[in-house]
Amino acid sequence: MSGGQGRETDTAADARAAFRYPAFLRFQLxxxxxxxxxxxxxxxxxWQVYEITKRPLDLGLVGLAQFLPGIVLFLVSGHVADRFNRRNLLILCDVGFAICFAMxxxxxxxxxxxxxxxxAVLVLLGVVRSFNGPVSRAMLPHLVPPxxxxxxxxxxxxxxxxxxxxxxxxGGLIYAFARGPIAVYSGALVASTVAIVLTLELPSQEKARAKPAANLSTVFDGFRYIWREKLIFGxxxxxxxxxxLGGAVALLPVYAREILxxxxxxxxxLRSAPGVGAGIMAIAIAHRPLKNRAGATMLWCVAGFGLCTVIFGVSRS
Structure with a gap:
């Protein structure tokens, strides 16, 4: 019994091992x-845009303004994340978020x-997000040992x-309680400022890595790799x-205000619901990981996603 308990204790300790590294903790905070x-x-x-214009089209434009920069800059942002100091890039991204919230x-x-x-501010926010994603993902391996x-x-x-x-x-509760977006933007500005302070405390030196030559060929290397690997491309x-084709999140203000x-x-x-579902599935997969038929499972999941989107679109309650 004691041996089993000891192994369980060791497993739990290993699961929390990443938090023994201050840089990882600061980065995650x-x-x-x-x-x-x-x-x-x-x-x-x-909510603010729909309250002003009452046009669902404008909600679509809100999403487009933030999504389009990521499409335009996806090659550049990945290349920048590979070539330059990621801590400094992350600081710039956090400052960019703070500037957008302040605006x-x-x-x-x-x-x-x-x-x-x-x-215009949302386009700028989309630019910041297009760099923040690759930089954040590339930063993690440098904060903990393999x-x-x-x-x-x-x-x-x-x-x-x-x-x-x-x-x-x-955000929804603050908006409702304060009867406007000012308190929400103020809170977002404070949160981004805290993120800047935490990121400044990350180690400035990264593990040495080979830097590719700065030319168009290296920028398109990732695209060529995806094109060659048909499984990844698919x-x-x-x-x-x-x-x-299935992004209904942009129209949630219409559903919240006009239907519900x-x-x-x-x-x-409503906006938090997808996160709840993703969290439940993450726990389920952690306990029962996919060991085979991953491709078929992915297709069924996409089909289910489409079906749920259709049901959501025709719902009236």
């Missing part, structure tokens, strides 16, 4: 703050909100999902089209 801040901002912008706050405080101004990397990835995923659940709920393409007759708090709950 900073990332948590940024994700919560961006999710809060997303709820506030969606949204200033636009709202000025009164007579210009939708064009909001869209033997604890798998555990750190699991924790990073869990923390991210927690932030995507908490952020929208928090999986990425399937996910891309599923997200493009709720306020911003209802929108926050």
């Amino acid at each position: 900073a990332r948590f703050c940024i994700v919560v801040a961006t999710e809060m901002q997303a709820v506030a912008v969606g 949204l706050l200033a636009i709202t405080l000025r009164g007579g909100v210009s939708i064009i101004s909001v869209f 033997e604890h990397f798998a555990g750190s990835v699991a924790w990073a995923s869990s923390i991210f999902q927690a932030a995507t659940i908490l952020g929208p709920i928090l 999986a990425i393409s399937l996910d891309l089209f599923a997200v493009l 007759q709720t306020g911003p708090w209802g929108l926050g709950i």
